[in-house]
Amino acid sequence: MPIITFREALRQAMSEEMERDEDVLLIGEEVAQYNGAYKVSQGLLDTYGEKRVIDTPISEEGFTGIGVGAALAGLRPIVEWMTFNFSLQAFDQVVNNAAKMRYMSGGQFRVPIVFRGPNGPAEYLAAQHSQALQSVYAHVPGLKVVAPSTPYDAKGLLKTAIRDDNPVLFLEAELMYAMKGEVPEEEYLIPLGRVDVKKEGKDATVIGFSKPVHIALDAAKELEKEGVDVEVIDLRSIRPLDEQRVYESVKKTNRCVVVDEAWPFASVGSHLAWLISKNCFDSLDAPVELVSSEDVPMPYNHRLEIAAQPSVRKIVRALKKVLYLE
C-alpha cells in the first residue's frame, strides 16, 4: 500500500472529488498559483484551472461568505483558510449564515460547503497563530466538525465531507501535514459520526481526536510496560458525535481520560467528560479526567508552549489517576 503524507492525502481527496463532480471548487488565499500556504493544494491549479482553483485577496469574511452564497446556489465549494486562526475573521459567515440558512428558511436551502485548514498548536507561532478552535465551532448547531488523525482518515473523511450537503468544518493539525501513513490506491469513503478504535484495550479508555490521538497512543505504549492495557478511541468527527461507541468503550474499561488540545473551559473535551460522567455513571470506577491545554494564550517560548499543551506525561498521569496507580 502506498505511504503518503497527510497533505498528499488531503490533496488526493480534493482532486478525486473535483474530478468526480465539476461543481466542486477550491477557494482561498494562496491556493492556486502559490500551490497552498501549506502546499495542500499543490498541482490542483494545473489540473483544474483557475476557474475551479481560485486565489482570493486577504478577505476572509468576504470569500467565506462568497463560498456560502455559491453553496446556497448549488455549487460545492471547499473554502481553505490559511489557518483556523484567520477563520475568526469569517466567524459570522460560518455561524450566522452557513449554519443557519437551512433552519431559518424552513428547510429550503442546502449548504454543501467544506471549510478546511490547519488548526491547533503549531511551533514558535505565539498566541494568535497557535490555538485549537474546535470547541468554538462544535458549539454551533448546523455545523459538522471533523478532525482526522491519520492520512488514511484524512482522505476518507474529506471525501465524505465534500459530498455532504451540510457545512463541514474540517480541522487539519498544522504539525501533521508531513506525517506519513498508508493510503490505499482504490477509492474509499469514511462516514462521519463513527469513531475509530486506534488501539484496543481493557483497562482504561482514552478518547481524543486529531493530533493528540498520537500522544494518547504513545501514553498507552508507555503504560503497556507497566502491564496496563489502554484503549484509544479516535472520534474522527466531533459532530456528529458517535456517543454510543464512546460509551461502549467506557462501559468496558470503566475508566476514562479525555484529551483535547483546546482550552479546558466549555470545550469539546469538557463536554465529552460531562457526557461520559452522566451516561456511564454506573460503570465508572473513577471520575473522568480531562487533559487539555493550559488555560492561557499560547506563549512563543518553546519550553513554555510545550508546557501549555497535552503531553504523553500528562496523559500517563491522568491514566494512573483513573487507575488509582498514583
Add this chain to the structure above:
Amino acid sequence: MAKQRKNIREDADGLKKNLKGMLLIRRFEEKAAQMYGLRKIGGFCHLYIGQEAIAVGAIQTVDLKKDYVVTAYRDHGHALACGMDPNTVMAELYGKSSGCSKGKGGSMHLFDVENHMYGGNGIVGAHIPIATGVGLKIRYKNDEGVVLCFFGDGAIHQGTFHESLNMAKIWNLPVIYICENNQYGMGTDFSRVSAVQDFSVMGASYGIKGKQVNGMDVLEVYEEVSAAVEEVKKTHTPIFLEIKTYRYKGHSMSDPATYRTRDELDTYKRQDPILNLKTYMLNKRMLTEEEYTKLDKECRSVGEAAVSFAEKSNEPQIQELYDDVFA
C-alpha cells in the same frame, strides 16, 4: 425588456402594475404594523413603508427563473415584489407553520428559494458576500442571470461590502449592488457616520461604476435598474447603485424615531412614491380616482386576507423544533 423600458412612462398597464405593486406593500405593511400592535407579531419588525418604489421598481426588471434577489432584514417589500404569496409572508410574521419559512424565520427571514428569493438576512451587511457568491455560481456555470443585492446605508461601512465589491470586480461577477439609502442606520443619520455623503462614489475604489438614483420615483428606479441589468449582462461586470429613499416609520416597531423632525418626514411624504405615480397617471389620464380607489381596496383586502390566513393557520408542532438543522 429593453423595449418595455423605453415605453414605461407611456405604458398604462405597466404603470398600473407599478402602482399596484407599491400599494400592495404599503397596505400589507400597515396591516403588519396593526397586528404587531395587537401582539400577533413579535420581535423585530422592520417596515418598508416609504421605500416601496425600490423593491417594486427594481425587481420587475429581472426574471427570477434565472436572476436572484438577496436582501437584508427589511424584507417584506422585496418578498412581495418577488411575487411571494402575501398569505405565507403574513403567516411567517405570525410564526405559523404555513409561513414561507415554516415559522422558523419570522419577519427578517423570508425566503422563496425555488423562485430565487434568497432572503431575508438579519446581520447588517453579512448577506453582501452571499449575494456575491450567488454571482460566482452564475459565472461558474455560465448561466445568464444577475443578482440584485439590496442593503441599507447602515451596511455600507461593513467590511463585507468592500470585500465583496473588490472580488466581484476581479472575478467579473454579475451582481448589482443596491444601497437603499433611507438616511438612517437605525437612529443614526448616515451623514454623521460616513466620510462621503454621496455613496455612489464608493464603487470607484474597486473600479465599479456607481450612480445615485431617486428612490421616491418608481419609474426612475425601474429605468436605472433595467439599464444596469442590461449592462451587467452585456459587460459581465458588477454595478453599484445608491438609491435615495426614506422610511416613514421607525427602524423597527419599537423605534419612535425621535431623532428626526416632523418637517423632514412631511417633506418626504410630499414626494411619496405612490402619490407621485398616482398624480402622474391622473395627469396623463391613465388612471381615474375611481380606479385608484378600487385598486387600493383590492390591496387592502389582500392584506386582510393574509391576516385571516395567518390567524387560521396552525402553530408549528413542538417536534418541528428539531427539523431542518441538517439536510
